[in-house]
Amino acid sequence: MGRTFTESGRRAQIVQAAIEVVAEVGYAKASFSRIAKQAGLSSTGMISYHFAGKDDLMHEVVAEVTRVTAGFMMPRIAAAEGAGARLRAFIESNVELLAVWPGHLKALIEVLPNLGGDDPATVGYKASLQQVMEGQEQAVRAAQEAGEFREFDPRLMLVAMRGAIDAVVMRWVGDPSFDVTEAGRELADIFDRATRAEP
Template sequence: MGRTFTESGRRAQIVRAAIEVVAELGYAKASFSRIAKQAGLSSTGMISYHFAGKDDLMHEVVAEVTRVTGAFMAPRIEAAEGARARLRAFIESNVELLALWPGHLKALIEVLPNLGGDDPATVGYQASMHLLMEQQEQAVRAAQEAGEFREFDARLMLVALRGAIDAVVMRWVGDQDFDVAGAGRELADIFDRATRAEP
């Protein structure tokens, strides 16, 4: 039996509050009482009604962050014409998330390590990242065959790109005044020069 509109709305309210609390206080201090207060609930009972426990709630936090980031990035990447433009859109939209959804990304950084490597949410997130890497590798090879990208090890380039984006994220975590938009543009320029076919 599906959830009612009211139940779905309440769950979403609790997840939003959980994201805000985890982002501000960290995973360890994100108690049900703090989350209930953030959500404007009179007690923790409503959280316990909707979620089996903290891990269950944190699974939904991971799912919500994944939904939000995908919904933001996908249209921008799909609207770009050509492999070089899609690469730029991927990098810039990925980094732009830091400015638009700072709490979501902070929460994700906090939650995943605390759930543990064998937790279903962690395994699922890693599986989705692995699938994304495979899809990107295929797209890079297709762009190489079409002459848009030069010859290079596609997997190695994508690993380097992922590492560069993660480094920008960690720099931003430690410095909230960091110019993320500028970093996104500069990173896109770097990888455009690194991948494009010679004129």
Template structure:
């Protein structure tokens, strides 16, 4: 039997508050009691009704962050015309996530290492990144064949791009005042110059 509208709403509320608590307090301090208090729940039993334990709740946190970030990025990349524009949109949207969904990104950074490498949520998240990387590699090869990108190792370039975005994220973690919008533009310029075909 499916959840009622009220149950689904309560479950979503708990996930949102969990994201806030993890982002503000860190994974270790994100107890059911702290989440219940911030959510205005009378007891932790309301959380236990919806989630089997902390790991179960954190799996939903990962799923929600993945859903929100994907919904933010997909239309921006999809609206871009041409390989160079799509690359720029991908880089800028990735970095812009830090300004638009800061708590979600901080929560993800906290949760994934604490779940462990063999946890289903971590495995699933890494698998989705791998699928994304495979699709991007194919798109890069097609752009090379069409003459939009110069010749280079597509996987190596994508790994470098992922590392550069991650470095921006870690700088932002250490310095929340860091101008991520400007960083996104600069990073997009760097990878545009690195990939575009010579005139």
């Protein structure tokens, strides 16, 4: 039986509160009592009603962050014309997430290592990243065949790009005043020059 509109709304409210609490105090200190207070609930019972335990709630946090980030990035990438523009949109929107959804990214960085490598949410998140990587690799190869990108090892270039984006994320974690929008533009410029076909 599906959830009612009210139940779905309450679950979403709890997940949002969990994201905010984890982002603020970290995974270890994100107790049900803190999350209940953040959500404006009178007790932790409502959380226990909707979620089997902390791991169950954190699985939904990972799923929600994944939905939000995809919803932010995908329209921008889809609207870009040409391989170079799509690459730029991917990098800039990925980095700009830090400015637009800072709590979501902080929560994800906190939650994933604490769930453990064999946890279903962690496995699922890594699988979705792998799926994205494989799709990007196919797109890069197609752009090379079309003459939009020069010849290079697509997987190596994508790994370098992912590493560069992750490095920006880690710098931002250490210094939230870091200008991530400008960093995204610079990173996009670097990889545009690295991939562009010679005229």
